[in-house]
Amino acid sequence: MEGVLKAYKVFQYLKVIGVWVSGISVLVMMFFISYDVFVRNVFSGSIRGGFEIVQNYLMPLVVFPSLAYVYSSGVLPKMDLIMDKLGARMKKGLIFMMLLIELFILALIVQFSWEFAMNGLERKTAFPAAGTMYPLYPLFFMIPIAFAMIFIENIFILIRNLKEEKASLLVIDKSGELEGF
Amino acid sequence: EDTDKAYGESETIKLRAATGLSTQHAWWANSMVPWMERVEELTDGQVVFESFTGGELVSVPDEADAVLDGTVDVALVLPIYEPDQYPMAEVTMLPLSHSDTFIASNAWKKLLESDVELADGKTYSEMQFSGFKVFPVSTTQEYSISTTGKEFITANDIKGTSLRTPSRIHEVYAGEAGINSVTMPAVEMYDALSRGTFDGSFYSIADWSGYGFQDLFKYTITGVNFGHFNAFIGMSKEKWESLPEHVQQAMTQANEEIFTPGAQEWVDRSEKAITANKEIGGQFVDFSTLNADVQEHFHKGMEGTWKNYAELLESNGLPGDKLVVLWRDILIEEGGEVPESIMNLE
Amino acid sequence: MDSLLVIAIIIVMLIMLLVSGLYIHSVLLASGIIGLILLEGFGILPGLIGKEPFNRVASYTLTTIPLFVLMAQFILQSGLVQDIFYMVHKVSKGKNSLLGVLTLFIGGMLGAVSGSGTATSASLGQVAIPELRRHGYSAPLAGAIAAAGGSLSGIIPPSIILILYGVATETPVGKLFIGAFIPGILTMVVFIFVMLVLFQMERKKRSIAAVNPVSMQMESSINPYQDKNDIETAATVSEHKQETISALRLVTVSIIGVLIMAVIFGGIYSGLFTPTEAGAVGSLVGLIAALILGKVNVQFFKSSLTETVKLTGMVMIIMIGAQIFGKFVSLSLLPRKLIVMLEPIMDSPALVLIAISVVLFIMFMFVEGAAVILMSIPVLLPIITELQVDILWFGVFVAVICTIGLLTPPVGLSVYAVAGVSGIGSGPIFKVGMIFAIVAMIIVCGLMIVFPQLATWLPNSMS
Numbered sequence A: 001m002e003g004v005l006k007a008y009k010v011f012q013y014l015k016v017i018g019v020w021v022s023g024i025s026v027l028v029m030m031f032f033i034s035y036d037v038f039v040r041n042v043f044s045g046s047i048r049g050g051f052e053i054v055q056n057y058l059m060p061l062v063v064f065p066s067l068a069y070v071y072s073s074g075v076l077p078k079m080d081l082i083m084d085k086l087g088a089r090m091k092k093g094l095i096f097m098m099l100l101i102e103l104f105i106l107a108l109i110v111q112f113s114w115e116f117a118m119n120g121l122e123r124k125t126a127f128p129a130a131g132t133m134y135p136l137y138p139l140f141f142m143i144p145i146a147f148a149m150i151f152i153e154n155i156f157i158l159i160r161n162l163k164e165e166k167a168s169l170l171v172i173d174k175s176g177e178l179e180g181f
Numbered sequence B: 001e002d003t004d005k006a007y008g009e010s011e012t013i014k015l016r017a018a019t020g021l022s023t024q025h026a027w028w029a030n031s032m033v034p035w036m037e038r039v040e041e042l043t044d045g046q047v048v049f050e051s052f053t054g055g056e057l058v059s060v061p062d063e064a065d066a067v068l069d070g071t072v073d074v075a076l077v078l079p080i081y082e083p084d085q086y087p088m089a090e091v092t093m094l095p096l097s098h099s100d101t102f103i104a105s106n107a108w109k110k111l112l113e114s115d116v117e118l119a120d121g122k123t124y125s126e127m128q129f130s131g132f133k134v135f136p137v138s139t140t141q142e143y144s145i146s147t148t149g150k151e152f153i154t155a156n157d158i159k160g161t162s163l164r165t166p167s168r169i170h171e172v173y174a175g176e177a178g179i180n181s182v183t184m185p186a187v188e189m190y191d192a193l194s195r196g197t198f199d200g201s202f203y204s205i206a207d208w209s210g211y212g213f214q215d216l217f218k219y220t221i222t223g224v225n226f227g228h229f230n231a232f233i234g235m236s237k238e239k240w241e242s243l244p245e246h247v248q249q250a251m252t253q254a255n256e257e258i259f260t261p262g263a264q265e266w267v268d269r270s271e272k273a274i275t276a277n278k279e280i281g282g283q284f285v286d287f288s289t290l291n292a293d294v295q296e297h298f299h300k301g302m303e304g305t306w307k308n309y310a311e312l313l314e315s316n317g318l319p320g321d322k323l324v325v326l327w328r329d330i331l332i333e334e335g336g337e338v339p340e341s342i343m344n345l346e
Numbered sequence C: 001m002d003s004l005l006v007i008a009i010i011i012v013m014l015i016m017l018l019v020s021g022l023y024i025h026s027v028l029l030a031s032g033i034i035g036l037i038l039l040e041g042f043g044i045l046p047g048l049i050g051k052e053p054f055n056r057v058a059s060y061t062l063t064t065i066p067l068f069v070l071m072a073q074f075i076l077q078s079g080l081v082q083d084i085f086y087m088v089h090k091v092s093k094g095k096n097s098l099l100g101v102l103t104l105f106i107g108g109m110l111g112a113v114s115g116s117g118t119a120t121s122a123s124l125g126q127v128a129i130p131e132l133r134r135h136g137y138s139a140p141l142a143g144a145i146a147a148a149g150g151s152l153s154g155i156i157p158p159s160i161i162l163i164l165y166g167v168a169t170e171t172p173v174g175k176l177f178i179g180a181f182i183p184g185i186l187t188m189v190v191f192i193f194v195m196l197v198l199f200q201m202e203r204k205k206r207s208i209a210a211v212n213p214v215s216m217q218m219e220s221s222i223n224p225y226q227d228k229n230d231i232e233t234a235a236t237v238s239e240h241k242q243e244t245i246s247a248l249r250l251v252t253v254s255i256i257g258v259l260i261m262a263v264i265f266g267g268i269y270s271g272l273f274t275p276t277e278a279g280a281v282g283s284l285v286g287l288i289a290a291l292i293l294g295k296v297n298v299q300f301f302k303s304s305l306t307e308t309v310k311l312t313g314m315v316m317i318i319m320i321g322a323q324i325f326g327k328f329v330s331l332s333l334l335p336r337k338l339i340v341m342l343e344p345i346m347d348s349p350a351l352v353l354i355a356i357s358v359v360l361f362i363m364f365m366f367v368e369g370a371a372v373i374l375m376s377i378p379v380l381l382p383i384i385t386e387l388q389v390d391i392l393w394f395g396v397f398v399a400v401i402c403t404i405g406l407l408t409p410p411v412g413l414s415v416y417a418v419a420g421v422s423g424i425g426s427g428p429i430f431k432v433g434m435i436f437a438i439v440a441m442i443i444v445c446g447l448m449i450v451f452p453q454l455a456t457w458l459p460n461s462m463s
Ligand code: NA
Pocket: C110, C111, C112, C113, C114, C115, C116, C152, C153, C154, C155, C156, C157, C158, C159
């Protein structure tokens, strides 16, 4: 378990970098839109292509880089009706079943979003803004990467549950430990 | 379902049809639906369509991809929304000095069916829509400029006006004419316009009712034309070839039959919108009555836009010069007009 | 496979996965993907699944989600709302019920600047729950109040649901907004009454529990999320001396609070910016407020940005799940099948409307609101037109049901948002939230059916 935890620590760093990318993108988005509003009202101009840049670049940058961190932060909702009422063995069985379902759908999403990204690369997908074309396909690759990281997270959870006595859907049960970056 | 398999002569053929547009959009309600109904009729119910609208299955502008990857069998394709994939589709958005829905619709159909070789021995359709079986439908009515009150008395009034630009060509035109282009989803426009966030939009009058603009615009310039949006009913070549011949014939016949009534609908809708707009005090100003310097300013922007668009295509290795000349010639044949300097393009 | 059979299998699977505690987004993804495979085989997946995550996220309108959460974070981290809650507590002289009223009222005010019930619920949850808890509200009730207050953004204009409805039915969005105004306020008033009654009931239960320790123990074993110190807190809160806040600070805080509201409302209604852009401007104003209050440092950015990113990610991943599940629902033709069942009662419009409301209510229980609008309107619109029901009225009506659907299990995004930020379990919040939902459903929808003018009078008299 020691080695696994060490590997997980490295993985944590990657996730935290993702949070920073997303967090800075939110700030950029705030300043960008506010500046656009300011310029429009004061100089009755507007950032050329601002709308498309926010939509196609900033929104995905806000959401996808940090998705793996969000997943492991314990913030994602679930219905907690019966889990705590089950015995330890039942609980573990249920968690294994859920992990397998998660891994199955995550694998499908990674595969198809990867195909989508490769297809975009091939066709050089781009979007028009203010009369010019901006490349869009590089951002498509964030999707398979984000979901692949969630897949890896689930592998860690699987290993943890195989090695440890107590069943859990988190690798490190106290999500508080993740906050220290 | 296996798309590659050819259908039997009398086997029921169920086709999945889709659009990201709403059920009430003129292209869906008055072109695609009548087409589907006519095909069902002509094949005595052998062909059955199951339709998905309003983006419930496929959203704008993903219809083309959905047809090609087999998610749906047939869809209303709006190629102008994907200038990266179909850069030559925007040609119908080039500004003109005169045309109407029928002129532009017929010209669009002719362009799609044209056998003029533009490059490498390929026609327009072969270059842009080689994966599709294309059934042309009408273009929209011409785009006008409408504002919530701002009027163009002198050329200076044009500069700095903020207008929403619905396509790349309009953005180029706005740049040429010194107009500030604002991009925003059509759904947010009503709210933003009614609060004076910007001045107006390039829009086709026939399309106003979709967003309630007949209650909002106060000043519209008519008699000049900022292009026509185009569309077609698209099916993948593969799917098309899997259909029995009599079904193919029915589809082609149905397409011929719905084409003109589909165009007429835009005219009817436009008349209704104009009546409603006049009731709330909306003004319609004919371009020829504007000050000479205003007219000249708009015309100059037009020439620049044609040249700019052709250059843009050429710089991407596409036959831009040949395309704009072909479009101009077809359009003139159908009764359209362009400014003098564009007539001189070779 | 036969689509009715697939629908049955997927509904059973969905319920089982939900109950067993799989993440809600995974439940939607799994049911959607497996449903698609059963209906059409693997061949349908690449076209529908590959691009959906990107398409869902790359939306300008959805910038409201991170930006309104960011605004709330900045305001929260600056201590502004805590101070306001403290002031109200003082003014109310220990009448703790007023805090609940205030939370719902602030929810309504935030609703007038936010288009998304989910984002507002998350923000409200963060600010209000700790204060409500400190003033004697149980965890589930505090959570439900925040969720209900936040859900009001779905109906009080601007509203993303109304925008989507306007687009789908080609009804002017501005008119829809005006029409939704009275029903929105009405929903808020109903929520306030429900909250007052629930709070009184809780208080009574408490005083009984204090006398009878056995029943108290039972209650806390039924509800593991309830803080065991609740009762103590409730009893001592009136004497509880909080740190005294200087009069100067209170004046500053009040001025800043009023200014923030003025900038956002004034900006939207004067046309300086659109409701969507208000998220960005609001955040910037929140940041400036925090600067003035001297609260900005590295930790300030670290916590506000981390929280914003977490909440945004949570909402977006559920929306992606709902989107893919929605594709399955749409391909299975489930909405149309439900509608066909209505045919026999077409000659009595009131019955049809009630039936439609029930169907929509159920759909909003399971599916994210925007997805429901997108898939049901094409089917419902012809029926509505045939019944000669006012399309504008119906849009407002649907938005009310959708707002209420944010509070109902199994898919109640407002409740999940609140659960996510507060650490209170979604199960207990749903139990209380359902009461808000059902009462509002009966009263607001009932009144709207009896007096359609509630929605049509304002737009008709204004234009
Ligand atoms: Na709202």
